[in-house]
Amino acid sequence: MNLSTHRNNKKILIAVNTSGNSRRAVSYVSKILRGFSGFHVVFLHVIDPPEEDYFSCRAEEEKWMVQHGIEIDRRLDEYRQIFIREGFDPKALSLRKTLRYGPSVAECILEEQHRLGCGTVVVGRQALSRSEEFLFGSISSKIVSHAKDCTVWVVE
Amino acid sequence: MKTMPNQTSVRCMIQRWFPNYPNARVVEIHTDTTDFFRVGYDDVVVLGERAYFIRHNAKEGRFGLDDEEKFWVKRAFDLADGSRKIIKLVFHERFSSRIGDIEFECFRSPRKEARILELVGDHKNFMSGYAIPDEKGNIVRVLDFIYGKPLSILIEDIQSNHETYFHSEFPAILERFVGCIRAIRFLHEHEEKHGDIRRDHIIVDRENEHYRWIDYDFNYRQRENIFSYDLFGLGNILIFLVGKGDVLLSNLRREKHPALHRIRADDVNIVFHNRVADLRKIYSYIPENLNRILLHFSRGANWFYESTDQLLEDIETYRNSVEKIESRLKSDTTGPEENPPKIRLKERFADESIDPS
Numbered sequence: 089m090n091l092s093t094h095r096n097n098k099k100i101l102i103a104v105n106t107s108g109n110s111r112r113a114v115s116y117v118s119k120i121l122r123g124f125s126g127f128h129v130v131f132l133h134v135i136d137p138p139e140e141d142y143f144s145c146r147a148e149e150e151k152w153m154v155q156h157g158i159e160i161d162r163r164l165d166e167y168r169q170i171f172i173r174e175g176f177d178p179k180a181l182s183l184r185k186t187l188r189y190g191p192s193v194a195e196c197i198l199e200e201q202h203r204l205g206c207g208t209v210v211v212g213r214q215a216l217s218r219s220e221e222f223l224f225g226s227i228s229s230k231i232v233s234h235a236k237d238c239t240v241w242v243v244e
Numbered sequence: 245m246k247t248m249p250n251q252t253s254v255r256c257m258i259q260r261w262f263p264n265y266p267n268a269r270v271v272e273i274h275t276d277t278t279d280f281f282r283v284g285y286d287d288v289v290v291l292g293e294r295a296y297f298i299r300h301n302a303k304e305g306r307f308g309l310d311d312e313e314k315f316w317v318k319r320a321f322d323l324a325d326g327s328r329k330i331i332k333l334v335f336h337e338r339f340s341s342r343i344g345d346i347e348f349e350c351f352r353s354p355r356k357e358a359r360i361l362e363l364v365g366d367h368k369n370f371m372s373g374y375a376i377p378d379e380k381g382n383i384v385r386v387l388d389f390i391y392g393k394p395l396s397i398l399i400e401d402i403q404s405n406h407e408t409y410f411h412s413e414f415p416a417i418l419e420r421f422v423g424c425i426r427a428i429r430f431l432h433e434h435e436e437k438h439g440d441i442r443r444d445h446i447i448v449d450r451e452n453e454h455y456r457w458i459d460y461d462f463n464y465r466q467r468e469n470i471f472s473y474d475l476f477g478l479g480n481i482l483i484f485l486v487g488k489g490d491v492l493l494s495n496l497r498r499e500k501h502p503a504l505h506r507i508r509a510d511d512v513n514i515v516f517h518n519r520v521a522d523l524r525k526i527y528s529y530i531p532e533n534l535n536r537i538l539l540h541f542s543r544g545a546n547w548f549y550e551s552t553d554q555l556l557e558d559i560e561t562y563r564n565s566v567e568k569i570e571s572r573l574k575s576d577t578t579g580p581e582e583n584p585p586k587i588r589l590k591e592r593f594a595d596e597s598i599d600p601s
Contacts, residue, residue: 141353141463144336191435191470219515220346222548223476225469 098127101206103197109212113243114167118174136188194230210241257323275379280316280333296320328389334382344515350464354383357461369427371458394444429552441477479541491520510544
């Protein structure tokens with residue numbers, strides 16, 4: 089595939105977590121694309137565990153990872169079911185999880201978008217105040233400003 | 245010291261540095277620091293091959309609580325050479341912190357501080373020390389005491405008025421603070437963050453006047469940008485230094501300051517809405533290119549610094565512009581008695597400024 093032209097393909101990456109923003113984004117895309125054939129949707133979750141120092145011991149960290157894994161698997165399946173209920177072929181839906189690498193979740197998402205050759209990235213907008221966005225950053229804002237060779241949908 | 249010190253050897257070591265220490269007193273010797281409340285004044289903590297004589301608990305003001313005692317942080321003396329130390333014991337504290345109207349989860353991190361101590365070594369802009377596990381594996385940090393005062397106190401102690409300060413003392417202070425920003429850049433390049441950048445976490449080392457960061461054990465649940473909280477801290481300190489202290493709206497109102505009517509909602513600090521960020525509206529001689537840097541930390545900012553490199557670049561641009569102007573002034577033939585450089589500098593910036601109103 090010529091990656092420089094994949095912005096025109098029908099492969100869509102929806103970056104999700106367990107928040108209501110993600111559910112809204114998933115629901116929106118499923119309704120917009122309903123009835124159209126040829127789309128392939130990847131639900132991507134970037135696992136962002138607390139730093140090791142957050143946990144007092146390794147066992148506590150492992151427990152967190154297991155519990156988070158169970159929760160996110162459940163959510164990913166829920167999102168998949170939303171699309172199936174809208175008539176999508178289950179074979180056209182993929183689930184993907186990756187551990188955060190590097191200092192930015194947004195950069196991980198864009199890296200995965202590039203690696204998977206997705207022409208569109210979808211993300212839900214967090215309801216952050218300006219102060220919060222300033223102090224901690226905004227995934228959707230960073231995706232919008234750093235995305236290349238693709239289309240970005242930010243769902244409110 | 246290859247064997248565990250006993251009462252006699254420990255008392256000998258103590259009396260070497262504290263000759264008045266009573267001979268008969270039984271010394272409590274700790275090799276397990278898990279319960280830091282049990283490690284008290286006059287006790288000795290043995291870590292590896294070194295023994296430390298414990299004195300008072302450290303105190304610090306934080307978030308409105310002045311002089312809160314930190315029971316896990318002990319002042320001490322190294323009994324091998326009599327040097328002063330700060331010993332930080334393990335305290336896995338998790339708490340909710342509030343800054344402005346934002347609440348976020350924080351935690352203490354001995355491992356983070358240990359990593360940073362190893363990373364920075366003898367770097368002149370960081371406190372130095374080392375980390376060592378005690379008998380139970382608690383990661384204890386032994387820090388070299390820095391003789392000096394916090395940068396915040398240094399600034400507050402400056403007696404001159406703002407204009408004199410800005411032209412005479414601020415340039416050297418800024419240069420040293422730039423060293424601190426570069427030091428934070430060094431951490432970020434190694435994927436570490438300071439985590440608690442505050443004006444009282446820079447100590448001005450009395451021996452060499454270096455500005456040195458302290459306290460790296462504070463950490464928080466990071467979100468999208470793991471360095472932006474550090475950048476916010478740097479911006480706050482820069483505004484503090486440019487303003488020779490915080491310029492508070494409440495003080496301006498109390499003084500019925502003539503600039504008050506020019507201050508807009510967008511001119512205040514993006515998080516601390518009682519602090520003015522657009523300092524040029526108060527001190528018109530602050531150059532526009534410096535003020536623009538401060539505005540990146542204001543409520544009206546539409547773009548935020550994403551890295552220390554970006555902040556440093558803008559500060560260097562400002563500093564270069566000041567140097568150019570100063571060297572132009574020096575090359576003028578007019579004598580200093582007739583035209584003092586400071587006034588001419590102000591006139592120069594007035595020429596290049598944009599009327600803030």
